[in-house]
Amino acid sequence: MKIKKFTLLTILSIILALFMVACGSDEEETTGDDQNGNGDSNGQEEAAGDNGEATAEEGSLEIFSWWTGAGEEAGLLALIDLFEEKHPNIEVVNAAVAGGAGTNAQAVLASRMQGNDPPGTFQIHGGAALNTGWVAAGRMEPITDLYDSEGWHDKFPQDLIDMVTSDEEIYSVPVNIHRSNVLFYNVEIFEEHGLEAPTTFDEFYEVADALQAAGVTPLALGDRESWTALHLFETILLGSLGADGYNALWTRDLDFDSPEVVEAIEHFHKFLTYVNDDHAARNWQDAAQMVAQGNAAMNIMGDWAAGYFATDLELEPNVDFGFVPTPNTTGKFMVVTDNFGLPKDVENPEIVKDFLRVLGSVEGQDVFNPLKGSIPARVDADVSKYNAYGQQTIEDFREAVLTPSLAHNSAAPAGFVSQADQAVNIFVASGNVDQLVQALQTAAEQNIQ
Template sequence: MKKRWLSLVSLLLVFSFIISGCSSSTSTKDKDDKKAAKLEIFSWWTGAGEEDGLKALIKLFKEKYPNVPVENAAVAGGAGTNAKAVLASRMQGNDPPATFQVHGGAELNAGWVAAGKMEPLNDLYEKEGWKDKFPQSLIDMVSKDGNIYSVPVNIHRGNVIWYNKKIFADNGLTPPKTFDEFFAVADKLKTKGITPLSLGDKEPWTATMLFEDILVGTIGTEKYIKLWSGDLPLNDPGVVEATKTFKKMLDYVNADHSSRNWQDASQMVGKGEAAMNVMGDWAKGYFVNDLKLKTNEDFGFITTPGTEGDFLVITDTFGLPKGVKNPDDVKKFLSVLGSVEGQDAFNPLKGSIPARIDADPAKYDEYGKQTIADFKDAKLAPSLAHGSAAPEGFLTKVNQAINIFVTQKDVDQFIDSLVAASSDLKK
């Protein structure tokens, strides 16, 4: 009898544990509800300059709207690789952050807008009078079917060669403007035992970036854009030619490229171990802030061969997901984000240039000023490697094809896999 009593008591205990487990989960849900009233800003800005930029932006927002509680929900990981996975899970579980970082172009339009997860922001653009404050081609990148879905905060340029000034001066070389000049320079450097081009493709998007720069340099922006809309087949002779150039370029890169990330590759130029590196202009922030180098003294910059009038654009934007509890607060944040003040608070720290055309160039360094000037007249080409040109699914397959190509250097096989992946362009 006693034994049975004991077991009954313990059974009761087990159930009470379960019930208390349930009740504690309901109380966390209450907490969540309170948290939802917070303005949760989701991004992958955790690196040196970018985190400072985001904090400056949040500080500015708090000055203007002291009553709105803000939460900086940044997830670490280069190029947003981890953040995007977290975001996808949250969006599918109908638990969107109040606003989140997303690259303008396909990542926004073919991704979240097509999935029906975003609210249009036309009224906000009307109210703030933004329609002529951003370049039209940039607004097009964040629009689908006549509706605008996000606010661009910054612009990065993808088609830049960073070169070591000392190496170029010592060898009497001038930075290359065409592919012929590039290979002439690279040959000279190679005979002197200097690595001409550094690459760090531990994460394959860096090699994809190099390829897209060559692609634009070979076929030009108009044809480049047509590739992703499906108006030009991916086995176009221009693409084949660009792939061959890419293959030739790979003969000039460091042997240990697959163990390096982009910072390691940039560092080779900074330390004088390599002459050139192709990377987006966040590399400038790395040179200046982390390696303490001086623009145009220690390192120089020039557009990648054949892309002087082109601008491989990577733009970070923020939008309003459907189903958030505080859409008005989100719009307040977006209005700060899109203001001249907001853009000038964020961009000089992040090392990017403002997306608005009327921001104050005096606040930017030498590189920024020149890029702001270039941005006004250049032809904008959305970056493939950063998800602006084509859907993520297609990009994943291109990254895989690039990863194979860098080792095997089989042009036909690469073109075949591009064509095979092109069915994912329409998604």
């Protein structure tokens, strides 16, 4: 009896202790916040109590991204170093989530945003991903005042600012630009067969036929992850419809079952007859590698492939690999841009704004982009810091017409992109034009307002 009572008491006290630990951890951190926050600023303290993370006013800033690859991580770390140099009291938390071309990160982000626990700032592609996503959901603060005070309105191209503007308010800072309509080719193969890099559809077919006749795979594709096929498709849409026609698709001024789009899809179909047999087993790096190793002549990919060629495979631009805009898109620039904005209900918006200031500065952009292999979004960055490919692209970026990328969520809402992605995946195997047209048209009706 005595023993039993003793056991009972012990168990009770253990359970109690456990509960206290579980509940207490939150409280402790919150009080910690208060202590740290004291004397610095009183305004944000109320908000800080809410989430109880270790993000006190002068304490820390959490940066959320999917930058974990070699070059991009180096770029992010260099940015963080620059920020810490300017704000030594603020500790930066690098909350990067790897994998799935950003899908894993988006999953984590969605649950954190919906759970009212937003990171200080997060990576997002400019355009529809931002505007029809978290901005439409009412979870972002406008930062137009930051553009006013920093004088950024004429430092970024107007087309680009338009991509991150909703209802007259600007919501994010573009940190880099990638061009997605680039055709990379193996210089040696082209010289050996006496070919010129194609700039129109007809030239492309001519070159591809010649290569095929010579026993060389003309076009490398790696659509194990199906966005690469959608990526190829968007460059053909742009080439076939022109920038105005392409943009009209996203405002529903041009239907997917119109003859123009059907013609573009037929081009796409023809392109697919030139690709390597084992495309479904490769990812985009494997496809780029085929060109690097001379197993295929051309590859259509965003210019992160230029970074892959130059950094990972140590190839020389214009010597080992050449690059031109994809067929019929000379003077057009398909934009993929990484942006950071200010979520609602963050504990310390001023710290986030400090970080955004660094991101938008010439210094910040020139620290990040050469490492990442992208070009700066600002028009006044230091050209000499970039390699031959980067300098050429910076020049094109200043003159070309900018269009938002479909495959990278800038042109249309995520719902449309994922359904288009599925429809294209089926099309690559089936080649059924009508089915693709219908699927795209239905997806547009359901997802694009």
